[in-house]
Amino acid sequence: MAIKTVPTQPFNDQKPGTSGLRKKVTVFQKPHYLENFVQSIFDSLQGYKGQTLVVGGDGRYYNRQAIQIILKMAAASGFGRVMVGQFGILSTPATSCIIRKYNTFGGIILSASHNPGGPDGDFGIKYNISNGGPAPEKVTDAIYASSQSLNSYKILEAPDVDLDKLGESKLDNMVVEVIDCVADYAELMESLFDFNSIRKLLTNGHFRMCMDSLHAVTGSYAHNIFEERLGAPKNTVINGTPLEDFGGGHPDPNLVYAHQLVEILFGENAPDFGAASDGDGDRNMILGRHFFVTPSDSLAILAANAKLVPGYSSGLTGIARSMPTSQAPDRVAAQLGIECYETPTGWKFFGNLLDADKATLCGEESFGTGSNHIREKDGLWAVLFWLNILAVRQQSVEEIVKEHWQTYGRNYYSRHDYEEVASDRANTLIENLRSAMPSLKGKQFGSSQVEYSDDFSYTDPIDGSISQKQGVRIGFTDGSRIVFRLSGTGTQGATVRIYLESYEPDPAKHNLDPQDALGNLIAIADEIAQIHTLTGMEKPTVIT
Numbered sequence: 001m002a003i004k005t006v007p008t009q010p011f012n013d014q015k016p017g018t019s020g021l022r023k024k025v026t027v028f029q030k031p032h033y034l035e036n037f038v039q040s041i042f043d044s045l046q047g048y049k050g051q052t053l054v055v056g057g058d059g060r061y062y063n064r065q066a067i068q069i070i071l072k073m074a075a076a077s078g079f080g081r082v083m084v085g086q087f088g089i090l091s092t093p094a095t096s097c098i099i100r101k102y103n104t105f106g107g108i109i110l111s112a113s114h115n116p117g118g119p120d121g122d123f124g125i126k127y128n129i130s131n132g133g134p135a136p137e138k139v140t141d142a143i144y145a146s147s148q149s150l151n152s153y154k155i156l157e158a159p160d161v162d163l164d165k166l167g168e169s170k171l172d173n174m175v176v177e178v179i180d181c182v183a184d185y186a187e188l189m190e191s192l193f194d195f196n197s198i199r200k201l202l203t204n205g206h207f208r209m210c211m212d213s214l215h216a217v218t219g220s221y222a223h224n225i226f227e228e229r230l231g232a233p234k235n236t237v238i239n240g241t242p243l244e245d246f247g248g249g250h251p252d253p254n255l256v257y258a259h260q261l262v263e264i265l266f267g268e269n270a271p272d273f274g275a276a277s278d279g280d281g282d283r284n285m286i287l288g289r290h291f292f293v294t295p296s297d298s299l300a301i302l303a304a305n306a307k308l309v310p311g312y313s314s315g316l317t318g319i320a321r322s323m324p325t326s327q328a329p330d331r332v333a334a335q336l337g338i339e340c341y342e343t344p345t346g347w348k349f350f351g352n353l354l355d356a357d358k359a360t361l362c363g364e365e366s367f368g369t370g371s372n373h374i375r376e377k378d379g380l381w382a383v384l385f386w387l388n389i390l391a392v393r394q395q396s397v398e399e400i401v402k403e404h405w406q407t408y409g410r411n412y413y414s415r416h417d418y419e420e421v422a423s424d425r426a427n428t429l430i431e432n433l434r435s436a437m438p439s440l441k442g443k444q445f446g447s448s449q450v451e452y453s454d455d456f457s458y459t460d461p462i463d464g465s466i467s468q469k470q471g472v473r474i475g476f477t478d479g480s481r482i483v484f485r486l487s488g489t490g491t492q493g494a495t496v497r498i499y500l501e502s503y504e505p506d507p508a509k510h511n512l513d514p515q516d517a518l519g520n521l522i523a524i525a526d527e528i529a530q531i532h533t534l535t536g537m538e539k540p541t542v543i544t
């Protein structure tokens with residue numbers, strides 16, 4: 001088999017965002033586009049010759065073609081072995097699990113997470129390092145730098161590998177091992193959670209759950225774990241067949257896009273527990289009967305109940321949350337006498353804290369929760385954690401959340417997204433806020449007074465690296481906050497995200513609709529940032 005060196009020219013838009021490189025499928029299909037980025041990844045790495053790479057994706061359109069290209073390029077660059085998920089499938093958490101379990105050099109994940117798929121949808125590629133986590137900024141910066149000076153790439157001329165058949169084959173000198181995409185991950189889950197208690201709960205004849213895989217990657221995992229290993233009835237998992245276009249849906253587990261599940265859980269004769277996960281299986285949404293658990297509360301509740309779960313019964317070393325996530329977990333950390341770290345948005349910032357054992361649980365308001373068991377957020381892990389708590393406490397989701405608020409107070413929280421805003425308008429909005437920052441301190445808006453205003457900057461406590469301009473924060477003297485930032489994962493125009501939070505200690509006031517409880521802050525956010533005027537939009541595209 002011959003190795004071909006193909007001349008190419010740099011693309012100037014290959015800078016990885018919050019989570020890898022995400023573009024329209026049609027962009028990735030441009031001649032050399034994917035190949036350039038893959039070569040840039042390999043060129044930025046050192047010492048990988050003869051080593052093992054893990055490759056898999058969420059099964060979206062272009063997944064299989066991309067995997068064939070990557071396999072042939074990995075062989076041409078001198079990798080010794082590639083472990084690839086059967087049918088090209090590996091969820092993001094399963095990839096992280098496999099990298100760690102088999103001590104591989106790294107992994108490539110093909111996904112645009114919760115973004116829609118199909119020929120007109122999105123595609124993405126992300127490199128994970130040997131700890132199983134997303135490449136940190138110094139690596140993604142190096143990848144981008146390589147992409148900007150690239151003039152050729154190497155690819156093996158060879159027939160496609162059969163991705164459907166388990167077992168080993170060879171591409172030139174490199175071994176390709178097609179692996180079961182579920183087994184290693186399911187075993188890890190069995191080692192963390194009390195499967196016997198969860199099985200009892202799921203088969204006791206009255207508890208019912210519904211898991212919505214949104215036609216995305218967790219279908220394969222959820223059928224195996226909930227229905228086969230834990231004995232839940234066959235119809236427990238809905239939309240459980242991974243499809244290349246996610247059935248035309250938007251595989252994002254929130255109240256807007258997981259509407260079928262929401263209708264079931266808020267309908268008549270609703271099940272006790274509902275959950276959904278996203279395109280690549282790292283996000284989760286948790287619902288009780290007629291009840292929604294905000295992701296920030298979910299993290300706080302998992303932390304407060306961790307001692308009930310075998311994998312965490314010896315206690316937590318710390319908690320970490322992204323800056324825009326509500327401060328509910330901070331209250332649990334204070335009570336447990338452990339640290340709560342505040343990091344910029346994006347899972348890559350948790351890696352160092354987890355490696356140094358400074359944090360055990362991590363989470364983001366964007367439906368991401370996880371722990372030190374891998375180095376990615378993990379949707380089904382969060383679902384199993386909740387089931388384990390429900391099995392031990394024998395209470396409803398609503399009761400558990402409300403008791404939590406009684407103990408710690410309630411952090412009312414909401415995120416408003418304005419999607420597909422023209423980039424120049426979105427940039428103006430953020431620039432205006434940055435210029436207004438110095439004059440905001442002490443300013444009165446109705447009954448709220450600004451205590452501080454800054455652009456969040458983070459110094460990693462382990463390696464000292466500094467990440468600046470991570471979101472404009474406006475804090476008020478009563479503890480409430482507004483945060484503004486631009487999305488780093490969108491592929492069309494810009495998305496402005498506005499995060500709103502206020503704290504209510506009084507249990508008599510815990511039953512408000514968050515949009516009402518946060519009404520004042522929502523109005524202040526518009527007054528300060530002129531959101532409606534600048535975006536030309538009446539209301540947010542998505543409220544979570």
Ligand code: G1P
Nearest residue numbers: 018019346347364366487488489
């Ligand atoms: C979004 C979320 C962020 C998450 C990322 C990847 O990034 O806000 O918390 O880590 O997706 O799932 P953003 O589009 O805001 O940059």
Ligand code: ZN
Nearest residue numbers: 113114280282
């Ligand atoms: Zn995802």
